[in-house]
Amino acid sequence: SAVISQKPSRDICQRGTSLTIQCQVDSQVTMMFWYRQQPGQSLTLIATANQGSEATYESGFVIDKFPISRPNLTFSTLTVSNMSPEDSSIYLCSAPQVAGGPETQYFGPGTRLLVL
């Protein structure tokens, strides 16, 4: 299975600022996914990031608020812009299984964000 790392692991930010989360996969993948997991709730897909094209955002999420970069096949960033306390959550990146195995997703350890 792919090994996925994220930075930072956690952060405390002030209202109105922005935070960029980095996601690194140890092998090349076509798609990467960004999720939000709020306390006691399910994982919600924010967007799908494909290398070489604009990210595809899910309903309720917009590029101005959550800009995404995908400069190559192993790396992606998610920025949480103009943050408010409602953005406090765990942000997870994910990538599909690369070679062999089931067609499913593997997750990074998550970035725990607290906005004051």
Added chain:
Amino acid sequence: QKEVEQDPGPLSVPEGAIVSLNCTYSNSAFQYFMWYRQYSRKGPELLMYTYSSGNKEDGRFTAQVDKSSKYISLFIRDSQPSDSATYLCAMRDTGGFKTIFGAGTRLFVKA
């Protein structure tokens, strides 16, 4: 109505018990069914994966899918304190990687 329903628990059992975790869903197009385990302060890790209907066993874990009832289950035999975690069901259709997750069931196994 949510596409995937999962009882959030918490579920507390003694060590050695058989645990049954369940999800129901509404979308008959779902073909891939997964169970993820998430320890506190960690990302979800894939535990079991099933395509279409039937059973799949892996050690102490058994996944069942009943598509006619739109119901999936995960059984844990001889539960251990190390099984204490949140278990998320997940499913998707064959049209891509968009996966729908349940809310997760918190499980506590007491020594």
